[in-house]
Amino acid sequence: MLKFNEIVKPARYLFFTTRSLCASMASATSRSIPYNRSLRGRFTLLIAGTIGLFAVALILVNCVLAINAAEQAIRREAASIANALHSADYFAAPSKSSNQALLKAFRNERGLIQAAYAPSIVPMSADSIQSIHRMPETLEILVKVGDERGPRFLALTFDRAHTRALVWPNVWPILVVAVLLMAMTIPIADMSIRNTTNSIRHLTDFAWDASARRLSARIDLKTGDELESLANAFNRMLRRLDASMKRMQHLAFVDGATELPNRERFLTEIRAAAEQLERSQGAFAIMLLDLDRFGRVNETLGHERADELLGLVAQRLASAVRAGDRVIDPTRAESNPTLVARIAADEFGLLIPLRNDASESGRLAQLVIAALRQPFMLHGQTLVVGASAGVAVMPTDAANPQTALRAAQLALHYAKQEGGGRIRFYTAEMGKKAQARMSIETELRLGIERGEIIAHFQPKVDLAKGHVIGAEALARWRRSTGEIVMPGAFIEVAEETGLIAQIGESVLRDACKWAAAISASGRPLRVAVNVSAVQFTDERFIQRVLKIVEEAKLNHGLLELEITESVAMSDPDRVAEMIEPLRARGVRFAIDDFGTGFSSLAALTRLPFxxxxxxxxxxxGLGEDRHAPVLIETILAMATSLDYETVAEGVETLDQAAFLRRRGCNVAQGYLFGRPEAPEGFLANLQEHSANFGAMLQTAQKSAVA
Incomplete structure (x- = not known):
């Protein structure tokens, strides 16, 4: 048999030519399409290559058939040569001249020539042909013959032109058919791919828009297939995402009760305004507004009505700001209006762009305060709240948004302290005081941890006998330097920072310790300790008091806790529940500063004081105010009817002491009897105080009688 890959060189040439043609057509088609080149080019190349391979396969099959036919023809030629030689009766080595003549005849007739190395042409018959071999290096065929003289070989060279003449007539029709088939198929494939890739291109562009957060993007495909369903699903998904994002943005940056921008949006706008200042000159003001009497409305009407009131306040505030912008600067009102936001429960913030100077924010603040001072109608009720305002200007008062906001808060704090309905601008003095308060807070925290809060004692004197029957424990801060700091310098800071509870507990512990020491000396005295509102609202208040008393080994009956009238009247029922367990153990309770609040007589009769x-x-007021004696007599009469003991504070003169004694007051304390002093000094002077006070009161009584 013939070796295939050596015979089909023309077929290989046809194959590579066809493949190059297909690749060139695919490349040209891909270059003609500017969009989605990779995807469409690959589709086109795949289809064109498939068609080309199919055509080449047909060609190769036909080549194989043609070559087989050529091989059969060669076999027939070899057989005819053998027959011719046999009929020529060449049984002996022929002469050279006869060989040349015979070969010339065969070459002219058959297109075959003898190989140069063949020693001779031996006679053979068709029956003597044993095999035909194809030489691997050349296009030569060896015909093996055998007879009684042994095997002989006939070497013949295959004529290429003769082979082409045998093969090409069978190949070229198939090649023409393949080229025509590709020419018809490629445009159809290109049209199909164009329709598909157009839809895919639209989907791809749409996906890019969606990934760039353009959630309003929509895609419109009318292909009637799965791509249209996918596009519709994308549209539905984006509509839901768009709605969800808008809802999330609304929740994140809009206050639900007032529909105003919330604190987060307010802070974001402040930062943006500060960045704008870095790029260009200008200024803006931050105004913080706090409703003055909103807490009372909240307590009286409830949270639901309070939220409705906040909505009305927000509407009026927004209207007042818009009107103020138009009055102060009509240009700014259109291009860069004031931002109004709700930043806390009853606190609003204004971000005011300043075109000229800070006085613009002052005029706007006056308009806003005047608008909020007007009554509100809510479900038939007339409500008046009012507001206070604190203003800070950036960059005049602060270099960054955080500092500017703190400055406005500090200014608002001063406005509230002045009674409400006021406008305060931030000043450097406010900042210095704030720094001082911050320093006090830091040192006070450390002082509490180091046990620097101690109790000083002021004597309480029995007006009838002149004896010291007790003392009030008052807080003092003994700093590490030995300096004694009075309560006025730190109590307000302690109340604002929540440290008042720790201070009250420290004073209570120190007072119980010294009261137990005084009692152990043979002079048991009752000690009174003030209890702050923060302490009294603590659920563990009862357990804390009992633990401190037991640790000090103090008789419960020698401890008196003082509660302000406002705390006592805030929730009488709960106050009674807190007092009863301690009174059952012997602890006494007093209403401090009685007469300064709004006590209900009905509630007083229920409280176990x-x-x-x-x-x-x-x-x-005794001796200065003609109403003071009447008020004191009324309080004393009320106490007598309720069987309460009475203690008068701030007694500084003998006349005051004599009046109180005549009107039936039981006990008095004040500078007349002694200033608060350290426990060691109080204990050392206790005996002397009792003797002196008795003589003093006797003298005062005689003077009053005379």
Whole structure:
């Protein structure tokens, strides 16, 4: 048999030519399409290559058939040569001249020539042909013959032209058919791919828009297939995402009760305004507004009505700001209006762009305060709240948004302290005071941890006998330097920072310790300790008091806790629940600063108190205010009817002491009997105080009688 890959060189040439043609057509088609080149080019190349391979396969099959036919023809030629030689009766080595003549005849007739190395042409018959071999290096055929003289070989060279003549007539029709088939198929494939890739291109562009957060993008495909269903699904998904994002943005940056921008949006706008200042000159003001009497409305009407009131306040505030912008600067009102936001429960913020100077924010603040001072109608009720304002200007008052916001808060704090309905601009003095308060807070925290809060004792004197029957424990801060700091310098800071509870507990512990020491000396005295509102609202208040008393080994009956009238009247039922367990153990309770609040007589009769303390402002009015004696007599009469003990604070003169004694007041304390002093000094002077006070009161009584 013939070796295939050596015979079909023309077929290989046809194959590579066809493949190059297909690749060139695919490349040209791909270059003609500017969009989605990779995808469409690959589709086109795949289809064109498939068609080309199919055509080449047909060609090769036909080549194989043609070559087989050629091989059969060669076999027939070899057989005819053998027959011719046999008929020529060449049984002996022929002469050279006869060989040349015979070969010439065969070459002219058959297109065959003898190989150069063949020693001779031997006679053979068709029956003697044993095999035909194809030489691997050449296009030569060896015909093996055998007879009684042994095997002989006939070497023949295959004529290429003769082979082409045998093969090409069978190949070229198939090649023409393949080229025509490709020419018809490629445009159809290109049209199909164009339709598909157009839809895919639209989907791809749509996906890019969606990934760039353009959630309003939509795609419109009318292909009637799965791509249209996919496009519709994408549209539905984006509509839901768009709605969800808008809802999330609304929740994140809009206050639900007032529909105003919330604190987060307000801070974001402040930062943006500060960045704008870095790029260009200008200024803006931050105004913080706090409703003055909103807490009382909230407590009286409830949270639901309070939220409705906030909505009305927000509407009026927004209207007032818009009107103020138009009055102060009509240009700014259109291009860069003031931002109004709700930043806390009853606190609003204004971000005011300033075109000229800070006075613009002052005029706007006056308009806003005046608008909020007007009554509100809510479900038939007339409500008046009012507001206070604090203003800070950036960059004048602060270099960054955080500092500017703190400055406005500090200014608002001062406005609230002045009674409400005020406007305060931030000043450097406010900043210095704030720094001082911050320093006090830091040192106070450390002082509490180091046990620097101690109790000083002021004597309480029995007006009838002149004896010291007790003392009030008052907080003092003994710093590490030995300096004694009075309460006025730190109590307000402690109340604002929540440290008042720790201070009250420290004073209670120190007072119980020294009261136990005084009692152990043979002079048991009752000690009174003030309890702050923060302490009293603590659920563990009862357990804390009992633990401190037991640790000090103090008789429960020697401890008196003083609660302000406002705390006592805030929730009488709960106050009674907190007091009863301690009173059952012997602890006494007193209402401090009685007469300064709004006590209900009905509530007073239900509260289990032991003592009324008459506030120092009433005692100070004796001899100066004609109403003071009447008020004191009324309090004393009320205490007598309720079987309460009475203690008068702030007694500084003998006349005051004599008046109180005549009107039936039981106990008095004040500078007349002694200033608060350290426990060691108080204990050392206790005996002397009792003797002196007795003589003093006797003298005062005689003077009053005379």
């Amino acid at each position: 032991d003592t009324f303390k008459i506030d120092r402002q009433f005692v100070k």
